[in-house]
Amino acid sequence: MVKNRKIILKNRPVGQVEKANFDLVEEDLREPDIGEILVKSSLISVDPYMRNRMNSFKSYVAPYEVGQVIEGDATGTVMQSNSEQFGVGDIVHGSWGWQEYATVQENSLTKINVELAPESAYLGVLGLTGLTAYFGLLEIGQPVEGDTVVISGAAGSTGSIAGQIARIKGCRVIGITGSDQKTEFLEKELEFDAAINYKAWPNVRKPLMKVCPGGVDVYFDNVGGDISDSVFYLINDHARIILCGQISQYNQGRISTGPRLHSLLLIHRARMQGFIVYDYRKKFNEAISRLADWLNSGQLTNQVNIIQGFEQVPDAFLGLFEGENIGKQLVKI
Amino acid sequence: MVKNRKIILKNRPVGQVEKANFDLVEEDLREPDIGEILVKSSLISVDPYMRNRMNSFKSYVAPYEVGQVIEGDATGTVMQSNSEQFGVGDIVHGSWGWQEYATVQENSLTKINVELAPESAYLGVLGLTGLTAYFGLLEIGQPVEGDTVVISGAAGSTGSIAGQIARIKGCRVIGITGSDQKTEFLEKELEFDAAINYKAWPNVRKPLMKVCPGGVDVYFDNVGGDISDSVFYLINDHARIILCGQISQYNQGRISTGPRLHSLLLIHRARMQGFIVYDYRKKFNEAISRLADWLNSGQLTNQVNIIQGFEQVPDAFLGLFEGENIGKQLVKI
Known part of the structure; x- marks a missing residue:
């Protein structure tokens, strides 16, 4: 019988999420039943949206339950299979979350082709992160060649991919991010046209005006x-x-106040739109195929930030809100 | 030579617009040149958007100039014509604004068919007001039969038409307005499913929840x-x-603050969009024809509020911000 370790939601954060909201518990994992597979995690994803699921109220996905494992994207290796679809040694992707092992249903897994792209890409560029950037930018943003596209949280997992896709589409791309190291990364590595470290300015409007003399056509907002x-x-x-x-x-615990700028949207006949990636499920395969082409042709970089060790998962998650990661934040087990 | 009286912008309002921002001046009107027409105003329109044109900064239309007549929609009768397109006695629509007479270019006028609809309708249901309601609701709102449509400023010129169109489209229509007289008008005369007097509540959320148990699908926002x-x-x-x-x-003089609710748009994958009616110019004729059909079949009411006397124009305008009008506010000369 396999000894599993998992990280559960100990109690719901009020405002700022902290380590004390989580607990690491051990359990004996049951054997896979018919149609089930036992997987061993190799990479675990931590994502900002998870903070919302830690609240008690329903967002677009159900809240996490107190005492239960934190669900989320992960990749791993099949250790035992009671399914005809998967064999021992297969590399798979699923949403078993923050645990070292998991016994899961066969229909909750997809096989990964590590010859096409590295395992981490299936949690980043070719996973929900890449798809979120892809559909958000292309379906909602509808960028046209020559448009000025501004991206906040630009060095984060989704922002860095959205910016690269905008660049592929022939747009001027401006990133807003939180350190000089990140602005350098965006300008040098990802070839953004400009990047602004918002922490170096009392208000980003001034530096933004300088790099967007023709205004902003598309704004990909990760931060609010x-x-x-x-x-x-x-x-x-x-x-x-x-x-x-x-x-x-997300960590404010209450709704903050700010200037009412809807008149600006009105005057400029602008469109502001929320979305979630699952709305585009029917187009996932087409999108993954295009993202893979860009990845393999070198137009798109699979930028990941990997921390070692299962115990580090909560810290890696908390680090997202401190802006510690460049690209997709993953934990290697 | 005709003695004209006109109302000019004396100085730009700072915050609250008031009567002292206007002046009534007399002038001798020049004779119409070739291609020009002398018209005598019969109905003058006052509209909330005019407040924005009194500021010095460019909105989607150029600001009014200090010392110049306030431009805006009007109807009137041709008194003298130096154009082959118009004859003396023709009833016309134009944008000569707040004056008793005007000498205007022939291409700035359109003839009105008063047998099809009353003259006032060309400033209301069949004019820019009706078109604004029509395109805003149908193109941006895209209501579907059975949708719950909420309209703020619901007894105003645009709101009252938008609500009626939503009703024609088979939606549940809820109006938010500022007096019991208006809620009664909306429910009894325009057959809205419900109307709320926001002044009777500390916050309209509670009464709104009661009349929108299934939530809100379309929100036509006139007020912010x-x-x-x-x-x-x-x-x-x-x-x-x-x-x-x-x-x-509009009269705040500075940008007000309020809760940041963009997370709600995100979670609900909602779309918020500004527009101006001129974006749909190519479809104006089609829209006017449909609006006229609804008007003549009695499905749409041409609700106007008429004040008598040219000197009353500034007061009629100021009254818009006090919620004095039901339907389109006009001044009869």
Whole structure:
């Protein structure tokens, strides 16, 4: 019988999430029943959206239950199979979450082809992160060649991919991020046209005006709050604002206040739209195939930030809100 | 030579617009040149958007110039014509604004057929007001039969038409307005499913929840501010928010603050979009023809509020911000 270790939600965070909200518990894992598979985790994903699932109220997905493992994306290796679809040694992707082992249903797994792309890419560029960037930018943002596209949280998992896709589409791409190391990464590694370290300015409106002399056509928003307010002042007529995340707000515990800028949307006939990636499920295969092409042709970088050790999962998650990661944050087991 | 009286912008309002921002001046009107027409006003329109044109900064139309007549929709009769397109006695529509007479270019006028609809309808249901309601609701709101449509400023010129169109489309229509007289008008005369007097509640969220047990699918926003915030809490997945006006904000003189509710748009994958009616110019004729059909079949009411006397124009305009009008506010000369 396999000894499993898993991280559970010990209690719901109020405002700022912290380590004390989690607990690491051990359990004996049951053998796979018919149609089930025992997997051993190799990479575990931590994502900002998980913070919302730690609240008690329903967002677009059900809240996590107190005392239960934190669900989320992971990859791993099949250790035991009671399914005809998977064999021992297969590399798989699933959503068993923050645990070292898991006994899961066969229909909750997909096989990974590690010859096409590294395992980590299936949690990043070719996973829900890449798909979120892809559909958010292309379906909601509808960028046109020559558009100025501004991305907040630009060095994060989704932002860094959205920016690269915008660049592939012939747009001017401006990233807003939280350190000089990240601005350098965006400009040098990902070839953004410009990047702004918002922490170096009292308000990003001024540096943004300088690098967006023609205004902003598309804004891919991962952060909300003050940064987004500054961007709204620069939108062009018929601008598209993609509400992908509001990470600046997740740990506030209450709704913050800010200037009412809807008149700017009105005057500029702008569109602001939220989305979730599952709305585009029917187009996932087509999108993954395009993302894989860009990845293999070198147009798209699979940027991951890997921390070692299962015990580090909560810290890796907390680090997202401190802006510690460049690209997709993963934990290697 | 005709003695004309006109109302000019004497100085730009700072915050609250008031009578002292206007002046009534007399002038000798020049004779019509080739291709020009002398018209005598019969109905003058006052509209909330005019407040924004009194600011010095460019909105989607150029600001009014200090010392110049306030431009805007009007109807009148041709008194003298130096154009082959118009004859003396023709009833015409134009944008000569707040004056008793005007000498205008022939291409700035359109003839009105008063047998099809009363002259006032060409400033209301069949004019820019009706077109604004039509395109905002149908193009941005995309209501589907059975949808719950909430309208703020519901007894105003645009709101009252938008609500009637939503009703024609088989939606449940809820109006938010500012007096019991208006709620009665909306429910009895325009057959809205329910109407709420926001002044009777500390917050409209509670009465709104009661009349929208299934949430809100489409929100036609004419007012912004607190009322709109309350509506946002009730939006359904894939809701559409039409930014048509923000009248609660126009006289504030500075940008007000309020709760940051973009997370609600994100969670519900909602769309919020500004528009101006001129974006749909190519479809104007088709829209007017449909609006005229509804008007003549009695499905749509041409609700106008008429004040008598040219000197009353500024008061009629100021009254818009006090919620004095039911339907389209006009001044009869």
